[in-house]
Amino acid sequence: MAPPSELIEVLSNAKRPLVVGHVTPDADAIASMLSLARVLPSQAARVALERGKVAQKLRFMVEMGQVPSADAAEIADADLVAVVDTAGTNRVNVEGKWEAIAGKFVVNIDHHITNPDFGRINWVVDSASSTSELIYRLITTAGWPLDATTASLLYAGIHSDTGGFSLPNTTADALEVAAALVRGGADIDMLGARLCRSQRRSEFDLIRVVYHNTRLAADGQIAYSTLSHQEIVSSGCTAEDIDDQVSIPRSLSGVRIAMLFSEGEPGVIRINFRGENGTPVLPLAQKLGGGGHTFSAGARIRDAMERVVERVLGEATSLLQAPSPE
Ligand SMILES: [Mn+2]
Structure with a gap:
């Protein structure tokens, strides 16, 4: 499940990359988006992720990620769009929907078995526990820096998509990536508290x-x-x-x-x-x-x-x- 080299190449060369996920973003989508935007070489990387449209309990991830959300001009100017964790074009979560990005160079990174390969470059691995697991593999293959915050975000994504490491997609590969993320500084104590023991009254x-x-x-x-x-x-x-x-x-x-x-x-x-x-x-x-x-x-x-x-x-x-x- 190594990422295609042309995927790494276009991501590395993008000047104004935009990272997009799916509607009603879950922890895996949020983690994948923020992590990818954080590690891309371009300092102008943006995400299409409005804090107000994220579940209350997952907003801490947006705050941790510290990636600016793209405004309308930045969406229009993006020279590359990475769509992550999104099963189809009808699920794309960006202002103006799929039509806003359809004419751009779109790369598609996902683990949904129903993904129809809508990108110019597609890396869809349905055996992966989560898109976060794929982003980790992309980061290590590309040699991009993985700091403790990115490690925490990706750990949260894998934790969430595997039902707290309890569902059948909790593969040995997923656990190995999770272990590597812990070694890389993922804060299990904080993430466990935020994801499992921080229910708001609502x-x-x-x-x-x-x-x-x-x-x-x-x-x-x-x-x-x-x-x-x-x-x-x-x-x-x-x-x-x-x-x-x-x-x-x-x-x-x-x-x-x-x-x-x-x-x-x-x-x-x-x-x-x-x-x-x-x-x-x-x-x-x-x-x-x-x-x-x-x-x-x-x-x-x-x-x-x-x-x-x-x-x-x-x-x-x-x-x-x-x-x-x-
Ligand atoms: Mn997912």
Whole structure:
């Protein structure tokens, strides 16, 4: 999984590089963006990452990263765009969306199996735990400097995408990179506290609702919860704060498919899918126009919550009844 040499070459030669990630950025996207921008030779490297549009609990990463967010002129002037951790062009998180960068030299660094190689140069490794793991390999191959802050950011990205080193993507390679990052100065104590033990009251109240709304189907093989727009707003959270709360229905014993339906934007239902015990959820997400990884995927549907839940529950139930493809 060595990075292509032409990727290192164009990244090294860029004068005004811009690093872009996916909408509703998670810790892996934020870490990959900030780390890459920090290590690029150009001092003019920028990220498309507005602090206000990042989940409250991940804003400390933006503060650590200390990379300026690109303004409209800088986006227009960028001579190279690195899109990281982003499964498709419809997920690109930049002002003006994909159209704003489509005409530029785009490089694509990702680990989503559904990534269609939309860049001029593509480095997509679906066996990688995280894009952060790939960025680490890129840094060491290119010989760029890795300081303690960058190490901490990348460690946070790997920690997050592997579910705290507990999911099947926690490969020996991922653990080796994590170990190298700790040797490079990653602050495990601080990161553990910030990522796992620093819940704000608003997030705590939101999780209370996720527990309360959790329901079972298919004899307990499906667990799902819902968050209406009203429930999100009244807990003091925003759409950006919703992502890994699907871990609550997922944590029930016997669950094979866990889902979180959230209405961050009124009238649009986002669904996070997680597969347990080797149950792939990607086909489910793709059937609904989404994408992602085999056991962790997502989709968005514009419809009323009840109708979306009913439809998706039906799809999920028939997926469990279908004979396995193997
Ligand atoms: Mn990722």
